[in-house]
Amino acid sequence: MIPAAFEYLRADTVEEALAALAELGDEAKLMAGGHSLLPMMKLRLAFPATVVDLGRLAELCYQRLDGDEVAIGALTRHCELVSSPLLAREVPLLPHVAARVGDRQIRHRGTIGGSLAHADPAADLPVAVRALGGTIVVRGPDGERHIDVADFFVDYFETALAPDEMLVEIRVPRCGAQGWAYQRFARRSHDWAIVAAATVGGRVALANMANVPTRATATERALASGASIEQAAALAADGTEPSADGHADAEYRRHLARLLTRRALESAAA
Numbered sequence: 001m002i003p004a005a006f007e008y009l010r011a012d013t014v015e016e017a018l019a020a021l022a023e024l025g026d027e028a029k030l031m032a033g034g035h036s037l038l039p040m041m042k043l044r045l046a047f048p049a050t051v052v053d054l055g056r057l058a059e060l061c062y063q064r065l066d067g068d069e070v071a072i073g074a075l076t077r078h079c080e081l082v083s084s085p086l087l088a089r090e091v092p093l094l095p096h097v098a099a100r101v102g103d104r105q106i107r108h109r110g111t112i113g114g115s116l117a118h119a120d121p122a123a124d125l126p127v128a129v130r131a132l133g134g135t136i137v138v139r140g141p142d143g144e145r146h147i148d149v150a151d152f153f154v155d156y157f158e159t160a161l162a163p164d165e166m167l168v169e170i171r172v173p174r175c176g177a178q179g180w181a182y183q184r185f186a187r188r189s190h191d192w193a194i195v196a197a198a199t200v201g202g203r204v205a206l207a208n209m210a211n212v213p214t215r216a217t218a219t220e221r222a223l224a225s226g227a228s229i230e231q232a233a234a235l236a237a238d239g240t241e242p243s244a245d246g247h248a249d250a251e252y253r254r255h256l257a258r259l260l261t262r263r264a265l266e267s268a269a270a
Protein backbone atom coordinates (compact mmCIF):
# COMPACT_ATOMS: atom_id res chain seq x y z
CA MET A 1 0.00 0.00 0.00
CA ILE A 2 2.87 2.40 -0.75
CA PRO A 3 2.40 4.72 -3.72
CA ALA A 4 4.97 5.04 -6.50
CA ALA A 5 7.46 7.89 -5.95
CA PHE A 6 6.14 11.33 -6.93
CA GLU A 7 7.12 15.00 -6.78
CA TYR A 8 5.08 17.23 -4.47
CA LEU A 9 4.12 20.76 -5.47
CA ARG A 10 2.00 23.06 -3.33
CA ALA A 11 -0.14 25.58 -5.22
CA ASP A 12 -0.91 28.76 -3.29
CA THR A 13 -3.12 30.24 -6.02
CA VAL A 14 -5.38 28.93 -8.80
CA GLU A 15 -2.93 30.41 -11.32
CA GLU A 16 -0.05 28.40 -9.84
CA ALA A 17 -2.09 25.20 -10.07
CA LEU A 18 -3.06 25.93 -13.69
CA ALA A 19 0.57 26.76 -14.59
CA ALA A 20 1.67 23.40 -13.16
CA LEU A 21 -1.01 21.58 -15.21
CA ALA A 22 -0.01 23.50 -18.35
CA GLU A 23 3.64 22.58 -17.88
CA LEU A 24 3.29 18.97 -16.72
CA GLY A 25 0.15 17.87 -18.63
CA ASP A 26 -1.27 14.50 -17.63
CA GLU A 27 1.92 13.71 -15.68
CA ALA A 28 0.42 15.86 -12.91
CA LYS A 29 -2.61 15.26 -10.69
CA LEU A 30 -4.40 17.84 -8.59
CA MET A 31 -4.97 16.87 -4.97
CA ALA A 32 -7.76 18.52 -2.95
CA GLY A 33 -8.65 16.47 0.15
CA GLY A 34 -6.63 13.51 -1.12
CA HIS A 35 -9.24 11.04 0.18
CA SER A 36 -9.83 9.50 -3.22
CA LEU A 37 -6.54 10.30 -4.97
CA LEU A 38 -4.24 8.88 -2.28
CA PRO A 39 -6.09 5.52 -2.01
CA MET A 40 -5.91 5.27 -5.84
CA MET A 41 -2.14 5.97 -5.69
CA LYS A 42 -1.63 3.43 -2.91
CA LEU A 43 -3.46 0.82 -4.98
CA ARG A 44 -1.26 1.86 -7.95
CA LEU A 45 -4.38 2.70 -9.96
CA ALA A 46 -2.97 6.24 -10.29
CA PHE A 47 0.72 7.06 -10.46
CA PRO A 48 1.17 10.76 -11.21
CA ALA A 49 4.77 11.99 -11.53
CA THR A 50 3.75 15.16 -9.65
CA VAL A 51 0.98 15.80 -7.13
CA VAL A 52 -0.19 19.43 -7.10
CA ASP A 53 -1.65 20.13 -3.65
CA LEU A 54 -4.66 22.48 -3.67
CA GLY A 55 -5.37 22.00 0.03
CA ARG A 56 -4.53 25.58 1.02
CA LEU A 57 -6.41 27.42 -1.72
CA ALA A 58 -8.60 29.51 0.60
CA GLU A 59 -9.81 31.48 -2.45
CA LEU A 60 -11.88 28.42 -3.48
CA CYS A 61 -13.51 27.88 -0.05
CA TYR A 62 -16.81 29.79 -0.11
CA GLN A 63 -20.58 29.58 -0.50
CA ARG A 64 -22.39 32.69 -1.73
CA LEU A 65 -25.66 33.85 -3.26
CA ASP A 66 -25.49 35.05 -6.84
CA GLY A 67 -28.95 36.00 -8.13
CA ASP A 68 -31.06 32.85 -8.44
CA GLU A 69 -28.04 30.60 -7.88
CA VAL A 70 -25.78 29.56 -5.05
CA ALA A 71 -22.07 29.46 -5.94
CA ILE A 72 -19.87 27.02 -4.04
CA GLY A 73 -16.07 27.06 -4.24
CA ALA A 74 -14.53 23.76 -5.33
CA LEU A 75 -12.35 23.47 -2.21
CA THR A 76 -15.33 23.65 0.16
CA ARG A 77 -15.02 20.63 2.43
CA HIS A 78 -17.93 18.30 3.13
CA CYS A 79 -18.07 19.47 6.78
CA GLU A 80 -18.34 23.10 5.60
CA LEU A 81 -21.31 22.15 3.42
CA VAL A 82 -22.90 20.54 6.47
CA SER A 83 -22.51 23.61 8.69
CA SER A 84 -23.30 26.36 6.16
CA PRO A 85 -26.40 28.40 7.19
CA LEU A 86 -26.67 29.73 3.61
CA LEU A 87 -26.87 26.23 2.13
CA ALA A 88 -29.27 25.08 4.86
CA ARG A 89 -31.60 27.90 3.82
CA GLU A 90 -31.17 27.92 0.03
CA VAL A 91 -30.19 24.36 -0.98
CA PRO A 92 -30.93 22.14 2.04
CA LEU A 93 -30.44 18.94 0.03
CA LEU A 94 -26.67 19.59 -0.19
CA PRO A 95 -25.80 19.83 3.54
CA HIS A 96 -28.12 16.91 4.26
CA VAL A 97 -26.31 14.75 1.70
CA ALA A 98 -22.83 15.96 2.73
CA ALA A 99 -23.57 14.85 6.31
CA ARG A 100 -24.01 11.31 5.00
CA VAL A 101 -20.62 11.05 3.27
CA GLY A 102 -18.27 8.57 4.96
CA ASP A 103 -17.30 9.43 8.52
CA ARG A 104 -16.25 12.62 10.35
CA GLN A 105 -12.60 12.40 9.28
CA ILE A 106 -13.52 12.01 5.61
CA ARG A 107 -15.94 14.94 5.83
CA HIS A 108 -13.17 17.12 7.28
CA ARG A 109 -10.78 16.40 4.38
CA GLY A 110 -12.92 15.67 1.31
CA THR A 111 -14.03 18.54 -0.92
CA ILE A 112 -17.07 18.95 -3.16
CA GLY A 113 -14.82 19.71 -6.14
CA GLY A 114 -12.75 16.58 -5.51
CA SER A 115 -15.87 14.45 -5.20
CA LEU A 116 -17.34 15.74 -8.48
CA ALA A 117 -14.01 15.54 -10.36
CA HIS A 118 -13.44 11.98 -9.11
CA ALA A 119 -16.88 11.05 -10.54
CA ASP A 120 -17.45 7.82 -8.64
CA PRO A 121 -20.96 6.66 -9.67
CA ALA A 122 -21.57 5.53 -6.05
CA ALA A 123 -20.66 8.91 -4.50
CA ASP A 124 -23.22 11.04 -2.68
CA LEU A 125 -22.51 14.64 -3.71
CA PRO A 126 -22.49 14.02 -7.49
CA VAL A 127 -26.00 12.54 -7.35
CA ALA A 128 -27.24 15.46 -5.24
CA VAL A 129 -25.80 17.97 -7.74
CA ARG A 130 -27.31 15.94 -10.62
CA ALA A 131 -30.74 16.28 -8.98
CA LEU A 132 -30.27 20.00 -8.35
CA GLY A 133 -29.00 20.78 -11.86
CA GLY A 134 -26.85 23.84 -12.50
CA THR A 135 -23.37 24.33 -13.87
CA ILE A 136 -19.81 23.32 -13.16
CA VAL A 137 -17.31 26.12 -13.65
CA VAL A 138 -13.86 25.07 -14.84
CA ARG A 139 -10.75 27.12 -15.55
CA GLY A 140 -7.97 26.26 -17.98
CA PRO A 141 -5.34 27.87 -20.20
CA ASP A 142 -8.05 29.43 -22.41
CA GLY A 143 -10.00 30.91 -19.52
CA GLU A 144 -13.23 29.82 -17.91
CA ARG A 145 -16.06 27.65 -19.24
CA HIS A 146 -19.39 26.61 -17.76
CA ILE A 147 -20.47 22.99 -18.19
CA ASP A 148 -24.07 21.92 -17.62
CA VAL A 149 -24.17 19.33 -14.83
CA ALA A 150 -25.93 16.97 -17.27
CA ASP A 151 -22.83 17.04 -19.52
CA PHE A 152 -20.15 16.99 -16.81
CA PHE A 153 -20.19 13.28 -15.92
CA VAL A 154 -19.06 11.43 -19.04
CA ASP A 155 -18.34 7.85 -17.97
CA TYR A 156 -17.13 5.71 -15.08
CA PHE A 157 -14.68 7.98 -13.15
CA GLU A 158 -14.54 10.28 -16.19
CA THR A 159 -15.70 13.89 -16.54
CA ALA A 160 -15.68 16.62 -19.18
CA LEU A 161 -12.59 18.18 -17.51
CA ALA A 162 -9.54 18.37 -19.79
CA PRO A 163 -6.18 17.39 -18.23
CA ASP A 164 -5.11 21.06 -18.10
CA GLU A 165 -8.37 22.26 -16.53
CA MET A 166 -9.41 22.69 -12.94
CA LEU A 167 -12.88 22.66 -11.39
CA VAL A 168 -13.25 25.97 -9.55
CA GLU A 169 -16.94 26.42 -8.73
CA ILE A 170 -20.29 24.63 -8.57
CA ARG A 171 -23.42 26.72 -9.28
CA VAL A 172 -26.80 25.31 -8.28
CA PRO A 173 -30.25 26.93 -8.42
CA ARG A 174 -31.80 28.18 -5.17
CA CYS A 175 -34.52 25.72 -4.14
CA GLY A 176 -36.90 27.93 -2.21
CA ALA A 177 -39.78 25.89 -0.81
CA GLN A 178 -39.34 22.94 -3.21
CA GLY A 179 -39.65 19.55 -1.54
CA TRP A 180 -36.44 17.54 -1.39
CA ALA A 181 -35.16 14.28 0.10
CA TYR A 182 -32.24 11.86 -0.03
CA GLN A 183 -32.43 8.11 0.50
CA ARG A 184 -29.35 5.92 0.43
CA PHE A 185 -28.93 2.24 1.13
CA ALA A 186 -25.63 0.88 2.46
CA ARG A 187 -24.75 -2.12 4.56
CA ARG A 188 -23.27 0.06 7.33
CA SER A 189 -24.04 3.75 7.87
CA HIS A 190 -20.57 4.97 6.80
CA ASP A 191 -20.24 2.64 3.77
CA TRP A 192 -20.58 3.81 0.18
CA ALA A 193 -24.16 3.70 -1.08
CA ILE A 194 -25.19 0.56 -2.92
CA VAL A 195 -27.92 2.72 -4.49
CA ALA A 196 -29.07 6.23 -3.58
CA ALA A 197 -31.92 8.48 -4.75
CA ALA A 198 -31.97 12.28 -4.49
CA THR A 199 -35.04 14.33 -5.31
CA VAL A 200 -35.76 18.04 -5.44
CA GLY A 201 -38.63 19.88 -7.13
CA GLY A 202 -39.87 16.71 -8.89
CA ARG A 203 -36.46 15.83 -10.34
CA VAL A 204 -34.96 12.47 -9.31
CA ALA A 205 -31.31 11.39 -9.61
CA LEU A 206 -29.86 7.98 -8.84
CA ALA A 207 -26.39 6.89 -7.72
CA ASN A 208 -24.88 3.57 -8.80
CA MET A 209 -27.55 2.79 -11.41
CA ALA A 210 -25.22 3.52 -14.37
CA ASN A 211 -21.59 4.54 -15.00
CA VAL A 212 -22.53 8.10 -14.06
CA PRO A 213 -25.08 9.66 -11.70
CA THR A 214 -28.25 9.51 -13.73
CA ARG A 215 -31.74 11.07 -13.79
CA ALA A 216 -34.79 8.81 -13.43
CA THR A 217 -36.45 10.40 -16.44
CA ALA A 218 -39.37 7.93 -16.72
CA THR A 219 -40.29 8.71 -13.11
CA GLU A 220 -39.98 12.46 -13.70
CA ARG A 221 -42.19 12.29 -16.81
CA ALA A 222 -44.81 10.22 -14.98
CA LEU A 223 -44.91 12.69 -12.09
CA ALA A 224 -45.24 15.61 -14.50
CA SER A 225 -48.21 13.95 -16.19
CA GLY A 226 -50.03 13.41 -12.89
CA ALA A 227 -49.11 9.82 -11.93
CA SER A 228 -49.13 8.92 -8.25
CA ILE A 229 -45.83 8.62 -6.39
CA GLU A 230 -46.24 4.84 -6.31
CA GLN A 231 -46.83 4.64 -10.08
CA ALA A 232 -43.95 7.02 -10.86
CA ALA A 233 -41.48 5.33 -8.51
CA ALA A 234 -42.21 1.96 -10.12
CA LEU A 235 -40.52 3.34 -13.27
CA ALA A 236 -37.33 4.52 -11.51
CA ALA A 237 -35.12 1.74 -12.88
CA ASP A 238 -36.34 2.12 -16.48
CA GLY A 239 -33.47 2.88 -18.84
CA THR A 240 -30.78 2.40 -16.17
CA GLU A 241 -27.78 0.07 -16.51
CA PRO A 242 -26.77 -0.96 -12.99
CA SER A 243 -23.66 -3.03 -12.54
CA ALA A 244 -23.36 -6.21 -10.49
CA ASP A 245 -20.67 -6.60 -7.83
CA GLY A 246 -20.07 -8.23 -4.46
CA HIS A 247 -22.62 -5.94 -2.79
CA ALA A 248 -25.60 -6.39 -5.09
CA ASP A 249 -26.63 -7.81 -8.45
CA ALA A 250 -28.30 -5.66 -11.10
CA GLU A 251 -31.86 -6.80 -10.28
CA TYR A 252 -31.42 -5.99 -6.57
CA ARG A 253 -30.14 -2.53 -7.53
CA ARG A 254 -33.24 -2.00 -9.72
CA HIS A 255 -35.41 -3.00 -6.75
CA LEU A 256 -33.53 -0.52 -4.52
CA ALA A 257 -33.90 2.26 -7.09
CA ARG A 258 -37.68 1.83 -7.13
CA LEU A 259 -37.93 1.55 -3.34
CA LEU A 260 -35.61 4.47 -2.50
CA THR A 261 -37.24 6.68 -5.13
CA ARG A 262 -40.66 6.02 -3.63
CA ARG A 263 -39.41 6.77 -0.13
CA ALA A 264 -37.63 9.93 -1.31
CA LEU A 265 -40.69 11.23 -3.18
CA GLU A 266 -42.97 10.50 -0.22
CA SER A 267 -40.58 12.27 2.14
CA ALA A 268 -40.26 15.28 -0.21
CA ALA A 269 -44.06 15.53 -0.44
CA ALA A 270 -44.64 15.28 3.32
Ligand SMILES: Cc1cc2nc3c(=O)[nH]c(=O)nc-3n(C[C@H](O)[C@H](O)[C@H](O)COP(=O)(O)OP(=O)(O)OC[C@H]3O[C@@H](n4cnc5c(N)ncnc54)[C@H](O)[C@@H]3O)c2cc1C
Nearest residue numbers: 030032033034035036037102110111114115117123124167
Ligand atom coordinates in the same frame (compact mmCIF):
# COMPACT_ATOMS: atom_id res chain seq x y z
C1 LIG B 1 -12.80 5.47 3.70
C2 LIG B 1 -13.50 6.41 2.74
C3 LIG B 1 -14.89 6.40 2.72
C4 LIG B 1 -15.57 7.26 1.85
N1 LIG B 1 -16.93 7.24 1.85
C5 LIG B 1 -17.59 8.03 0.98
C6 LIG B 1 -19.02 8.00 0.92
O1 LIG B 1 -19.70 7.30 1.67
N2 LIG B 1 -19.63 8.78 0.00
C7 LIG B 1 -18.92 9.61 -0.86
O2 LIG B 1 -19.52 10.29 -1.68
N3 LIG B 1 -17.57 9.68 -0.78
C8 LIG B 1 -16.90 8.91 0.09
N4 LIG B 1 -15.53 8.97 0.15
C9 LIG B 1 -14.82 9.86 -0.79
C10 LIG B 1 -14.66 11.23 -0.20
O3 LIG B 1 -15.88 11.93 -0.26
C11 LIG B 1 -13.59 11.98 -1.02
O4 LIG B 1 -13.11 12.98 -0.21
C12 LIG B 1 -14.03 12.57 -2.33
O5 LIG B 1 -14.57 11.66 -3.23
C13 LIG B 1 -12.87 13.19 -3.10
O6 LIG B 1 -12.65 14.43 -2.60
P1 LIG B 1 -11.18 14.91 -2.29
O7 LIG B 1 -11.28 16.37 -2.04
O8 LIG B 1 -10.60 14.06 -1.22
O9 LIG B 1 -10.46 14.67 -3.71
P2 LIG B 1 -9.01 14.12 -4.05
O10 LIG B 1 -8.84 12.75 -3.52
O11 LIG B 1 -7.98 15.12 -3.67
O12 LIG B 1 -9.12 14.10 -5.65
C14 LIG B 1 -9.97 13.18 -6.29
C15 LIG B 1 -9.81 13.36 -7.83
O13 LIG B 1 -10.31 14.62 -8.22
C16 LIG B 1 -9.29 15.44 -8.82
N5 LIG B 1 -9.51 16.79 -8.31
C17 LIG B 1 -9.62 17.18 -7.01
N6 LIG B 1 -9.93 18.48 -6.95
C18 LIG B 1 -10.01 18.93 -8.23
C19 LIG B 1 -10.31 20.19 -8.82
N7 LIG B 1 -10.62 21.27 -8.07
N8 LIG B 1 -10.30 20.29 -10.17
C20 LIG B 1 -10.04 19.20 -10.93
N9 LIG B 1 -9.74 17.99 -10.44
C21 LIG B 1 -9.74 17.85 -9.10
C22 LIG B 1 -7.97 14.81 -8.37
O14 LIG B 1 -6.96 15.06 -9.32
C23 LIG B 1 -8.35 13.35 -8.29
O15 LIG B 1 -8.33 12.78 -9.59
C24 LIG B 1 -14.83 8.16 1.01
C25 LIG B 1 -13.43 8.17 1.05
C26 LIG B 1 -12.76 7.32 1.92
C27 LIG B 1 -11.27 7.36 1.96
